[in-house]
Amino acid sequence: MRTAAPLLPVLALALALAGCGQRPGPPASHASPTSSNDPRFQPLAAYDMPDDDGRTVGRARWTLAKECMVRLGFQDLKNLDIDPLPAWPRRPAGTGVVQLSLYASDDLRYGIQDPEQAARHGYQAARADYERRYRGKNWTLSEYLALTGQFVGEDPTSVHGHRIPKRGCLGEADRAIYGTHPQDRKDPVLDLETKSIQQGRLAPAWQQADKQWSACMRKAGYHYASPRDAELGEDRRHQELEARLNGASRDPDEPSDLEKRTATADARCKQQTGYVRTVHAIDVRIQNQLIARHRAKLEAQRRWNDDAARKADEILEDRS
Template sequence: MRRAVPLLLVLASGLALTACGQQADPPESPARPTSSDDPRFQPLAAYDISEDDGRTIGRARWTLAKECMARLGFDSLKNLATDPVPAWPQRPSGTGVAVLIAYHTSGDLRYGVQDAGKAARYGYEVARADYERTYPDKKWTLSEYLALTGEFVGDDPKSVRGHRIPKRGCLGEADREIYGSNLQDRIDPVLDLESESLRQGKRDTAWNKADKAWSDCMRKAGYRYATPEDAATGRDRDRQELEEQLNTPGYDPDEPSALEKKTATADARCKQRTGYVRTVHAIDVRVQQRLIAKNRTKLEEQRDWNRDAVRRAGDIIEDQD
């Protein structure tokens, strides 16, 4: 399972800061696949937190965060629902800061868009759409946001209502009680090796051939991209999308452009026609298995660390019942 809303890139007055997003459970899906023929099967997932355990940790995190917020004077949050857990807080608009969010993907999106129906509706924003359907959005005041996250920019106040905001906010304080430290301060070997597996896999000759077959299919559909990553980035769409934005009344910047949707749909169909996912998934599985063999000790330590966190989270929830 992949537990995170991805990194937030915060831009203000020419200052660039990075802040980690919520380590939360992903949208619900069937039980973790065990067959290597299933493209969602990832050997490294055996060392990660399951979806059920992720939900337990999410509920415990927000349970503790609510208590912290009440301590800081936000009594109105005492009854905040924690099942399902809220979306990771976003800085309110109009505070002079632009926040760009990149959604980390895994599972059935690890190799890019594959479902032509979803691609036709969401373009390359399937991960964002899945996340937004799963986690209730809530608008926060700037004081609430800072108290929850401790993600300060510029002259943001470091205290609220006479109380000092904890390191990484109330959600960070909750993580320290559950995990013993903040997730941002710890290297997750599962995440690292998932990325390394893709890097190594893409150097494989068979992966390159799969890219070539996909590229040839896309060319027949009228698109010139060497790899699916190039299509998803879509630098060639920037000009047309800007024109669409300027010429469309009530344009929604969160809605993928018509061109993006058409491209993503062609992308998914070419993956299906060329057997792209089957090929690259088989390579990915082999690479992950090699990486596991070389890094088994630290992976087992990570699994034990996760299990301890799930146990503590369960105790926290039980104490509230």
């Protein structure tokens, strides 16, 4: 089951998209739902990498990446602590590039649901969860490039006289574990999870749930047609931009008070209207239908994940 993870680290230079990053791989441990009535229960998760295997792959990835970094001349990283696992590297500030990351979590598949969580984190609970599970570290530009191979503009492609491998040391590690790079291979679990949501939103019962939620939000003073609209919050972003232009200042990594209030109302309306119960039932039904139609490629994905976990075990065993 996927817990919070950055889906798409994006590098943007000026107004142009410079490149897309790599997913950080399997998440940290998370309690698995035991009932199909639990909104975290997802039939497709049975074909995803289990949490224990995800931790093993993560340790193997960073173990190999450390060895690669030392080989490239970063001797001080020989003793890099990888317990807990480091967060996916971020390009250092002040290098002329803006890096944005989108975060997602299975726990938030239907949006924010807990008013207390919403009051603390607004719509950024997935990011907060990820930062709690993975240890942040500030990397130099040379370290970042060597780890990720995400070059922009005139970035050097060599360090200490050594050429940086394709997709950096983390990419090299993934190729050793998976046999190829995961980003080069379509993940049928993620693909079908996306299709299930897309199809579900077209169902009359889902659209009726949106309408009931929207009516509840109107009573609270918010005008959104669906929880997706509230989370995107184009009107809210406009108000926040105006506030900044008028001299208001706040930490850009922290949700605004307006975002927190909106998210709290959102979560309360989901509870009051039974929104999550309704859409989850639709989602589960569609996922089961998709599984029946795509079982062969899902089984192939499960075998691919199993092979990667066994390889990761062997890598760690060789170094124990």
